[in-house]
Amino acid sequence: MPQEGSVKDRQTMEVTFWGTRGSISTPGRGTEKYGGNTPCVSVTVGDIQIILDAGTGIRNLGLEVDGESIGKEKISRFHLFLSHTHWDHIQGLPFFQPLYEPHAHLTVYGSRKKGRFLSSILKGQMDVDYFPIGLSELAATLDIQEISSRVIRLGPVMVDWEEQSFHPGGSVRYRLSLNGKKIVYATDVELDRLYEPTISKREREAHLKRYIKFVENADILIADGQYTEEEYPKKAGWGHTSIPVLIDLALQAQVRQLAIFHHDPRRLDAEIDDLWRMGLERIKAKGSHMTLFWAREGMTLAI
Amino acid sequence: MALKEQISASDPLSSTILISEKPVVEELHSKGSAVFKVYPGSSREKTVRITLPETIIGRAGECHFRLDVPSVSRFHARVFARGHEYVIEDLGSTNGTFVNGVQVLRCVLRHSDQIQLGQAKIYFFEERACHRKAV
Numbered sequence: 001m002p003q004e005g006s007v008k009d010r011q012t013m014e015v016t017f018w019g020t021r022g023s024i025s026t027p028g029r030g031t032e033k034y035g036g037n038t039p040c041v042s043v044t045v046g047d048i049q050i051i052l053d054a055g056t057g058i059r060n061l062g063l064e065v066d067g068e069s070i071g072k073e074k075i076s077r078f079h080l081f082l083s084h085t086h087w088d089h090i091q092g093l094p095f096f097q098p099l100y101e102p103h104a105h106l107t108v109y110g111s112r113k114k115g116r117f118l119s120s121i122l123k124g125q126m127d128v129d130y131f132p133i134g135l136s137e138l139a140a141t142l143d144i145q146e147i148s149s150r151v152i153r154l155g156p157v158m159v160d161w162e163e164q165s166f167h168p169g170g171s172v173r174y175r176l177s178l179n180g181k182k183i184v185y186a187t188d189v190e191l192d193r194l195y196e197p198t199i200s201k202r203e204r205e206a207h208l209k210r211y212i213k214f215v216e217n218a219d220i221l222i223a224d225g226q227y228t229e230e231e232y233p234k235k236a237g238w239g240h241t242s243i244p245v246l247i248d249l250a251l252q253a254q255v256r257q258l259a260i261f262h263h264d265p266r267r268l269d270a271e272i273d274d275l276w277r278m279g280l281e282r283i284k285a286k287g288s289h290m291t292l293f294w295a296r297e298g299m300t301l302a303i
Numbered sequence: 304m305a306l307k308e309q310i311s312a313s314d315p316l317s318s319t320i321l322i323s324e325k326p327v328v329e330e331l332h333s334k335g336s337a338v339f340k341v342y343p344g345s346s347r348e349k350t351v352r353i354t355l356p357e358t359i360i361g362r363a364g365e366c367h368f369r370l371d372v373p374s375v376s377r378f379h380a381r382v383f384a385r386g387h388e389y390v391i392e393d394l395g396s397t398n399g400t401f402v403n404g405v406q407v408l409r410c411v412l413r414h415s416d417q418i419q420l421g422q423a424k425i426y427f428f429e430e431r432a433c434h435r436k437a438v
Contacts, residue, residue, distance in 0.1 A: 014408060016409075032413070033413045033414075257405075291404075291405065291406075293403070293404070293405045296410075297411070298388070298390070298410060298411030299402070299405070299407055299409075299410045299411070300407060300408045300409035300410065301405070301406065301407055301408060302408040
């Protein structure tokens with residue numbers, strides 16, 4: 001009989017979407033195809049467990065790994081990289097089941113550019129006024145680190161990062177590399193701002209060069225495409241990118257697969273289906289073979 | 304857009320095969336059930352009800368759901384129940400498992416998803432559409 005399809009070797013990055021929705025969770029029939037949980041993506045390489053953001057989607061990830069570890073005394077290590085600390089990217093953390101297990105070890109990485117320390121922010125959301133269990137009462141070992149080195153090595157996986165310019169309060173993009181394969185996670189950034197008349201040509205070119213260099217030839221780019229072109233003008237300054245701008249930049253950077261992420265909370269599944277069709281037409285018109293899709297909860301890809 | 308139109312619009316390879324939503328929906332009776340509608344390339348379409356907790360799909364005779372198509376691996380994919388959902392998982396196939404055109408290792412299935420295994424195309428239909436219709 002066949003082998004299990006799960007990739008447990010250290011040659012492949014297994015990417016799973018646990019939460020794809022932006023801003024606030026949106027449960028309901030109209031959003032169940034693409035999902036209503038806020039951002040969380042896991043990347044597994046053998047026994048190395050990397051998590052990108054801790055939106056409400058992290059709860060289901062926690063339940064799954066908790067189910068797998070029942071009866072095992074082995075230490076489970078998780079590495080959580082936060083793009084930033086807005087609610088939708090951290091609010092699932094108190095519900096991450098492994099935090100209540102003594103054999104779990106979680107390292108949280110985030111920007112050091114915060115005016116307040118990262119640990120204070122995470123502790124704040126578990127203050128007694130907001131949550132019954134404090135951060136210091138968790139059974140798991142928690143290590144919160146503001147990123148100090150340019151590159152973080154986790155076994156064979158190399159993680160590098162850059163601060164992003166266009167999001168209120170700032171945000172970080174991450175690139176995970178393994179054996180020449182690259183996953184880029186670049187959510188919560190308003191790339192449309194690059195084309196504002198207030199941005200000088202020189203500044204625009206510098207930003208673009210930096211962005212393209214970071215995402216270039218990514219095997220998968222998971223990126224913020226919250227708004228349509230028509231919606232964007234009313235949401236300018238909110239920190240999110242419009243879909244056509246994202247697609248065109250991904251094409252320019254010769255990305256292999258573009259997973260549009262951080263879906264607008266008002267966006268229904270049927271509307272995403274329509275946007276997907278239009279996006280595919282845009283790519284086809286430009287003669288590209290880039291794979292385009294809207295990230296969907298419960299989907300796992302092997303990179 | 305009607306399901307029939309959606310399928311023909313999104314799938315030029317099966318544009319000669321039109322299926323109606325009504326007969327598919329009417330087949331679905333029991334709570335939690337789902338069916339596959341299969342277009343295995345050259346042979347005729349067929350409907351397969353998912354009844355087992357795990358269904359192995361492939362070219363081999365031992366498979367629960369056999370697809371006699373050369374581009375389908377002997378043990379190509381499995382579909383299993385997880386909670387109230389069905390999940391498809393690639394079993395290391397040669398030509399991959401695609402859901403709505405995206406190559407996946409594993410994917411929770413949703414109503415009217417198009418699955419491609421080699422040249423074979425399968426549509427997944429959840430039972431809940433029946434409830435919608437009945438109301």
